[in-house]
Structures are given as C-alpha cells and as structure tokens.
Amino acid sequence: MTEMRQANIALSEMPTQWYNIIPDLPEPLPPPIDLEAGQSRLANLPKMMIGECLKQEMSQERWVDIPPGIQELYAQAGRPRPLFRALNLEKRLGTPARLYYKSEFYSPTGSHKVNTALAQAYYAKQEGFERLTTETGAGQWGTALAYAACLLGLKCTVYWVRAVYSWKADRKALMEFFGAEVLASPSPRTKAGKALYDKDPNHNGSLAIAISEGLEDALNDPAAVYSLGSVLNHVLLHQTIIGLETKKQFEKFGDYPDTVISCIGGGSNFGGFAIPFLHDVLREGKKIKMIAAQSESTPNLQGEYRYDFADHAEMTPMLKMMTLGHKLEPPPIIGDGLRYHGCSPILSLLRHKGYIDTVAYPIDEKHVFNHAMTFLQSEGFLPAPESAYSIACAIDEALKCKETGEKKAIAFNISGHGFLDI
Numbered sequence: 001m002t003e004m005r006q007a008n009i010a011l012s013e014m015p016t017q018w019y020n021i022i023p024d025l026p027e028p029l030p031p032p033i034d035l036e037a038g039q040s041r042l043a044n045l046p047k048m049m050i051g052e053c054l055k056q057e058m059s060q061e062r063w064v065d066i067p068p069g070i071q072e073l074y075a076q077a078g079r080p081r082p083l084f085r086a087l088n089l090e091k092r093l094g095t096p097a098r099l100y101y102k103s104e105f106y107s108p109t110g111s112h113k114v115n116t117a118l119a120q121a122y123y124a125k126q127e128g129f130e131r132l133t134t135e136t137g138a139g140q141w142g143t144a145l146a147y148a149a150c151l152l153g154l155k156c157t158v159y160w161v162r163a164v165y166s167w168k169a170d171r172k173a174l175m176e177f178f179g180a181e182v183l184a185s186p187s188p189r190t191k192a193g194k195a196l197y198d199k200d201p202n203h204n205g206s207l208a209i210a211i212s213e214g215l216e217d218a219l220n221d222p223a224a225v226y227s228l229g230s231v232l233n234h235v236l237l238h239q240t241i242i243g244l245e246t247k248k249q250f251e252k253f254g255d256y257p258d259t260v261i262s263c264i265g266g267g268s269n270f271g272g273f274a275i276p277f278l279h280d281v282l283r284e285g286k287k288i289k290m291i292a293a294q295s296e297s298t299p300n301l302q303g304e305y306r307y308d309f310a311d312h313a314e315m316t317p318m319l320k321m322m323t324l325g326h327k328l329e330p331p332p333i334i335g336d337g338l339r340y341h342g343c344s345p346i347l348s349l350l351r352h353k354g355y356i357d358t359v360a361y362p363i364d365e366k367h368v369f370n371h372a373m374t375f376l377q378s379e380g381f382l383p384a385p386e387s388a389y390s391i392a393c394a395i396d397e398a399l400k401c402k403e404t405g406e407k408k409a410i411a412f413n414i415s416g417h418g419f420l421d422i
C-alpha cells in the first residue's frame with residue numbers, strides 16, 4: 001500500500017470530553033428569551049427538557065466530561081469511526097486537492113444522530129423519565145432516538161414529518177423494531193397537530209410542526225420528556241465527538257484541513273464536525289475555510305439574524321438565530337433532514353461574524369445527486385441524501401482546486417448512509 005487510505009484511533013484514544021465552544025465565541029451567546037407578553041416559555045423549560053441537557057445548554061465549562069456510561073454506549077455504537085482519504089475520487093476528478101471524509105455512516109441506525117441520542121437517553125434514564133418524545137425530518141433522528149431509548153429501556157414516541165414518513169416505510173419499520181411508536185405529523189394526537197391535520201389530512205408537515213407536537217405530548221405527561229435532535233447547544237456539544245476524533249485522525253495522516261465542509265439543517269452535523277476545528281480558528285488563529293452546504297428549500301444561514309421561535313406553534317422560547325421565519329412551510333426535498341427554518345444559535349453567531357460560508361443547492365437536487373453518484377462510484381459508500389450535500393460541496397471545491405492548481409486538504413463529513421433513504 002503506497003498511500004494511506006484510512007486513519008483511525010484506538011478505543012483507548014477516543015476523546016473522553018466533549019468540547020463546548022460557548023466560552024470561546026467571539027462575543028457572548030445571546031440567551032433564549034420570552035416574548036414580553038403572555039405565558040413564560042422559559043419557565044416551562046424544566047418540564048420540557050432533560051435536566052442535565054438544560055444545564056449543559058448555557059454552560060461556560062470549555063471541556064465537559066463524557067460519563068463512562070456514555071463512553072461505553074459510544075463504543076457499542078461503533079465509535080471511534082475512521083477518517084478516509086478519498087484517493088479514488090481525487091483520481092477520478094483529476095484534482096490536486098487531498099480529500100478526506102469522516103465515516104459517520106458506520107452507525108447502527110445510519111447517521112451521526114446516535115451521538116446525542118445515546119447521551120440524551122442516558123441522562124433521561126438517570127433522571128427517572130420513562131418515555132422520550134421527539135420530532136424527526138429525514139427519519140434518521142427518530143431512528144437514532146428509538147435505538148437509544150431501546151438500549152436504555154425507555155419508551156419512545158416519534159412525530160415524523162409526513163412528507164418523508166410517507167416514503168420511508170423501511171425506516172419506519174426499523175423504528176418500530178426498536179419499540180418506538182411512530183406517527184405522521186401533523187397528527188390528530190396533539191392540539192398543535194390537529195389544527196393543521198383537520199384542515200388537510202395530507203399536510204406535508206415540517207420539522208417546526210413536529211417539534212410542537214413532541215413538546216406538547218411531553219408537557220402533558222410527567223413521565224415523558226422531550227428530546228431534540230439538532231439546533232440546541234447541548235446537541236452540538238455531544239456531536240463534537242465527531243470533530244474531536246477527526247482531529248486526532250488527521251494527526252495520524254500528518255495533515256491538517258484547509259477547508260472543512262458539511263451539510264447543515266439545524267446544525268448538529270456541521271457543528272459536530274466543524275466546532276473542534278473552529279476551536280483552532282478562535283483560540284490558535286488557524287485559517288480554515290468553513291462551508292455549510294444547504295438546500296435552496298431552506299437556506300437558513302442566508303436568512304435574517306434575529307430572535308425567532310424554534311417551533312411552529314410557538315411553544316419554545318425565542319432563540320437568536322439565522323432564520324427564515326418559523327411559519328415557513330418550505331417545499332419537501334429528498335434530503336429533507338436539511339429542511340428547517342432556523343439554524344443553531346452558536347453557528348448562527350459564527351456565521352454572523354463571518355466565520356462560516358454557505359452554499360445552497362437547487363431544489364431539484366440534480367447537482368447534488370450527480371456528485372453523490374460520482375462519490376459512490378469511486379469510493380463505494382452510499383451516502384444519505386443529506387450527506388450528498390457535503391459531498392457535492394467537497395467535489396465543487398476540489399474542482400476549483402483543479403482549475404487553480406491549489407493543493408488544498410479538504411475535509412468533509414458523511415453524516416449517514418442511505419440504505420433506508422434512497
């Protein structure tokens with residue numbers, strides 16, 4: 001073997017702390033707020049959220065210990081996951097760039113979402129909850145939480161955006177094999193859902209609506225707690241395991257990225273991969289181009305930076321984020337996990353301050369899936385539709401290097417496989 005194709009770390013080298021970027025942000029992170037009038041949503045948070053996650057949400061502690069029980073769950077879920085050099089793809093593109101991809105597709109349920117699902121289920125179990133409720137868009141988060149709940153002996157209820165629920169029967173079956181109850185959203189089960197369902201039983205739904213349903217369900221049952229798969233600070237915190245591993249693996253390659261790319265909806269995937277590198281940018285003055293790949297269906301990082309609700313029915317506090325407006329009902333796409341009106345407050349602040357670039361691909365998804373096909377045919381892994389956006393962006397950057405002759409190292413995360421999502 002002439003050139004190294006893969007680097008991994010031993011289980012004993014797996015990071016034992018998550019990285020919390022909040023104390024290193026260029027300015028203080030604006031906190032969640034209530035509307036001036038009406039009932040306080042902030043006061044409701046302890047009833048809606050897992051206590052430990054709420055604590056982590058505004059923590060100023062830079063390094064947060066991963067409890068041994070969660071480290072063990074990570075090992076069970078196949079962590080650490082290798083970093084590959086895409087030598088075949090480089091050759092096929094004829095680019096002087098070096099392409100590296102992280103393999104979050106080696107996941108029991110298909111994506112990076114297990115990294116926070118396991119942590120949240122672990123804490124929920126410790127706090128005595130019996131059931132988790134949640135939303136899901138692509139279905140990857142719902143499957144991850146169903147899996148985590150099953151391993152921890154919890155029940156799980158998933159409100160799944162109808163536009164996707166309707167065509168991923170195998171993913172629904174997998175959630176049910178794990179023991180979860182799965183409902184198409186908007187559903188007649190909740191007030192928030194029923195209001196929309198009664199008007200149109202075939203309503204496509206949106207993540208913002210499904211979040212409202214999951215929240216309402218949890219608020220009405222003291223044994224249940226709501227679990228969110230993206231956007232919030234603690235979710236990104238748990239996902240930093242991806243980038244922390246990747247940094248150690250880059251050391252084994254003897255290389256370091258010039259460009260870091262990943263797809264983004266609410267931000268857990270991009271954040272998990274990029275935040276440990278943003279640490280080097282903010283604290284060590286490293287220069288890295290960060291690109292978030294989006295869909296023109298919801299280019300939230302190109303929206304306005306302002307306070308907005310995280311859900312459709314306005315049950316959450318308002319978060320300062322890049323947003324397209326919480327009442328948006330954007331057109332469904334195959335990579336539906338990216339279709340969310342707002343972006344994580346941490347990443348929104350960094351985008352606002354100019355640390356993150358963004359590209360949004362057309363709704364017909366042809367460009368994205370053509371590039372994903374090139375990847376599949378050279379590297380052999382079938383990406384999730386959302387991950388195809390990371391690949392498209394990495395290939396576009398590699399082709400720019402072909403034109404300029406620049407020998408950049410480009411890192412991208414393949415957040416999931418597409419076996420249940422083709």
Ligand SMILES: Cc1ncc(COP(=O)(O)O)c(C=O)c1O
Nearest residue numbers: 140230265266267268269337416
């Ligand atoms: C495979 C996959 N990748 C990426 C994403 C985007 O995740 P996030 O919105 O948390 O960035 C999703 C969301 O569902 C997904 O399923």
